Amino acid sequence: MPDLVAFISAVLIAAGAVFFIAGTVGLLRFPDTYCRLHALTKADGLGLALIALGIALTASSFGEVFRIALIWFFVAVASATGGHLIATYARRVDRAEGKEGS
Amino acid sequence: MTDAAILFDLLLAGSVIALAIASLTVRDMFAAIVLFVIFGLLSALAWVRLSAPDVALAEAAIGTGVTGALLLKTLHHLRYVTGKLGEGPARGLTPTAPVPAGVIWANAAFCGMITLGLALAFLGAPRSGPGFDALVAEAMPASGVDHPVTAVLLNFRAYDTLMEVVVLLAAVIAVWQIERGLSDAPAPALGEVWQGFARLTLPAIVVVGTYLLWKGSEAPGGAFQGGAVLAAVGLLLLLSRIYVPQPAHRGLARWAFVLGAGAFAGVALLVSGGGRVAFEYPAEHAYALILLIEGLVTISIAVTLAALFHGREPVAAPVPEGRNDT
Numbered sequence: 001m002p003d004l005v006a007f008i009s010a011v012l013i014a015a016g017a018v019f020f021i022a023g024t025v026g027l028l029r030f031p032d033t034y035c036r037l038h039a040l041t042k043a044d045g046l047g048l049a050l051i052a053l054g055i056a057l058t059a060s061s062f063g064e065v066f067r068i069a070l071i072w073f074f075v076a077v078a079s080a081t082g083g084h085l086i087a088t089y090a091r092r093v094d095r096a097e098g099k100e101g102s
Numbered sequence: 103m104t105d106a107a108i109l110f111d112l113l114l115a116g117s118v119i120a121l122a123i124a125s126l127t128v129r130d131m132f133a134a135i136v137l138f139v140i141f142g143l144l145s146a147l148a149w150v151r152l153s154a155p156d157v158a159l160a161e162a163a164i165g166t167g168v169t170g171a172l173l174l175k176t177l178h179h180l181r182y183v184t185g186k187l188g189e190g191p192a193r194g195l196t197p198t199a200p201v202p203a204g205v206i207w208a209n210a211a212f213c214g215m216i217t218l219g220l221a222l223a224f225l226g227a228p229r230s231g232p233g234f235d236a237l238v239a240e241a242m243p244a245s246g247v248d249h250p251v252t253a254v255l256l257n258f259r260a261y262d263t264l265m266e267v268v269v270l271l272a273a274v275i276a277v278w279q280i281e282r283g284l285s286d287a288p289a290p291a292l293g294e295v296w297q298g299f300a301r302l303t304l305p306a307i308v309v310v311g312t313y314l315l316w317k318g319s320e321a322p323g324g325a326f327q328g329g330a331v332l333a334a335v336g337l338l339l340l341l342s343r344i345y346v347p348q349p350a351h352r353g354l355a356r357w358a359f360v361l362g363a364g365a366f367a368g369v370a371l372l373v374s375g376g377g378r379v380a381f382e383y384p385a386e387h388a389y390a391l392i393l394l395i396e397g398l399v400t401i402s403i404a405v406t407l408a409a410l411f412h413g414r415e416p417v418a419a420p421v422p423e424g425r426n427d428t
Contacts, residue, residue, distance in 0.1 A: 074306065081299040088293060 005057055012054030019047030033090040041083040045076050111151055118144050131180075135173045142166030155322040156251040159314070163330035168407050171337055175411055246388020248320040255324065256392045260370065260381040266326075267363045267399055274359050274406045278415040292341060300342035307335050315400045319389065325362075325396040329403025336408025347416035355409060362402025366395050 023043020030036045052072040056065045121144060125137035142165045149158035238250050238258070245253035255263050311331035318324030339345035347355075369391055374380040383391045 070306075074303065077299060077302060081295055084295045085292060 009054040009057040012050050012057070016047040016050030016052075016054065019043045019050065023047065034087060037083045037087055041079055044079045048072055048075055048079075114144060114148055114151065118148055131177055135170065135177060138173065139166055139170040142170065156324070156327075159322055159327040160330070163327050164407075168330050168333055168337075168411075171411055175413065179413065244385050244388070246383060246385065246390075246392055247318075249318065249322070251322065252318050252324050252392070252396075256395060257381070257383065257388065260366075264363065264366045264370065267366060267402065270403060270406045271359055271363050274409050277410055277413065291343075297342050300338045300344065304335060304338055307331060307338070311335065311400075311404070315396060318396060319393065325399040326403060328396075329400040330407060332400065332404035333407035333411070336404060337411050340408065340412055347412055349416050352415060355405060358402060358405035359409070360402070362395075362399035365398040369395055 020043055023040050026039020026043065027036050030039055049072060052068050056068045059065045059068065118141060121137055121141035125134050125141055128134050128137060142161060146158045146162040146166060149155070149161055238254060241258065242248075242250060242253060245257045247253050247256070311328045311334075313328075314323040314331055315325060315328030316323075318328065336345075340347075369383075370380045373383050373391070378384070
């Protein structure tokens with residue numbers, strides 16, 4: 001049983017890492033701020049969730065699981081808020097430059 | 103597994119150095135700050151790899167979080183002073199008035215002297231040996247706390263820690279003096295999403311900061327880490343305008359600035375006498391005294407860092423709506 005749990009945990013963490021790599025590629029390759037944010041926040045949220053889930057499987061106590069869940073929750077909320085703020089700023093800058101509709 | 107860990111460490115060390123160089127050489131100041139923040143995060147990770155969670159916490163909270171916020175605030179200020187903010191992107195803008203060459207050279211000279219001093223201290227230190235672990239472990243029963251790092255910081259080398267608190271005090275005094283003549287930069291409101299985020303995270307940050315302080319006597323944590331986390335509460339309050347600094351609060355703020363250093367020095371002097379020297383806490387009261395000092399120092403650090411972020415001393419100005427912003 002422990003082997004199976006470790007295997008599932010490793011698969012989840014690897015899947016999370018794939019999302020982070022995809023997000024990084026998106027950050028580097030996408031043309032503008034909004035697409036990059038899209039790539040980053042999605043990758044960030046889902047990738048971190050998978051990694052947190054993977055680590056939580058190997059946790060030894062409920063307290064650890066709870067703390068991992070808290071970390072995931074606050075990082076996800078902060079990441080979403082940060083993405084929103086960056087997008088708002090980018091939009092204001094675009095409007096100031098006269099680029100409507102982006 | 104060891105090979106993988108070494109590979110990771112090498113990658114980490116290389117990234118830290120590369121980020122430091124990139125942060126110093128990049129032209130755009132915003133990019134420099136972002137690189138510096140990432141540099142700080144990876145440094146914190148490096149400290150974790152070196153089994154120094156206390157330093158990692160301090161690096162993450164103060165070196166990266168609060169310093170990053172201060173640098174961004176400064177950048178905002180510089181752009182506002184140049185008068186270009188709000189007119190457009192203002193990206194990659196440098197301040198119009200160049201820094202005098204003399205100031206640059208003086209700064210370079212001081213930094214060079216510090217680097218040289220550090221290098222000499224490093225080269226002069228004994229290459230191998232047991233370090234101070236054994237000495238600290240031996241003296242732990244007399245320290246009043248269960249965590250070696252806290253024992254060293256607040257007891258064995260409390261004098262140095264007091265000086266660190268005084269440095270923060272000096273910084274906020276300087277900022278309140280220098281920035282007196284500057285007008286406040288009206289920052290744009292950050293919107294409802296931000297307000298919701300602030301309200302959601304504020305209680306959690308208060309709990310985390312207090313926990314770090316309380317936990318410091320037996321595990322990694324303590325006054326500086328807790329204070330830096332609680333300073334984030336101040337930043338959130340300022341940025342979300344839940345708290346707007348008023349001139350009437352200056353007196354209270356001054357007391358809060360001095361509280362930590364004053365209480366620290368006061369306790370140090372009060373325990374001296376009767377055959378003891380300053381900072382030599384009586385063993386039976388050591389825990390209570392250390393906790394008292396740490397608690398008051400935490401308050402001072404939190405208020406001071408938040409005040410540094412806000413920048414100038416709040417003054418009464420006949421400006422309606424939106425003044426005293428960050």
